[in-house]
Amino acid sequence: MKKVLLIITVILSSVSFAQNKNAKASMEVDGVCMMCKERIEKAAIRTKGVKSAVWNIDTHKLKLIYDERKTTLKIIAQKLADVGHDTKDIKASDTAYNSVHACCKYRNKEVQEAHKEEKQAAKIKN
Secondary structure, three states, X not given: OHHHHHHHHHHHHHHHHOOOOOEEEEEEEOOOOHHHHHHHHHHHHOOOOEEEEEEOOOOOEEEEEEOOOOOOHHXXXXXXXXXXXXXXXXXXXXXXXXXXXXXXXXXOHHHHHHHHHHHHHHHHHO
16 A cells, blocks of 8 residues: 555656646737737736747747646637637637727638738838
8 A cells, every 4th residue: 555655646746847837839829910919918928827928920829938837728728718819729709709809800801801911011111
């Protein structure tokens, strides 16, 4: 019996040490503009354990540094869905999606096209 308890203790301690306090990950998050970028990054960084969150408008990738002991990617994805942004694993509710500004309606093809045209016009201007 003592051997079993010792083995269980060793296994549990190794599991707790296996978690990384500076884990790096990225996830795809839907959005189309700078307002989306601000909302996405703010929702991620406000999640307990998230140390850094940077979302790229062109690639839709959110790069994260977070403490695996305090949060998970699923929890972060849920926080993003709660403010209206879809991830690969969790879709925002209609209520959350409808709460975003009209220019941030990334599910709407017309809004996507309008943002593409703005980006192209900005590239030509520069």
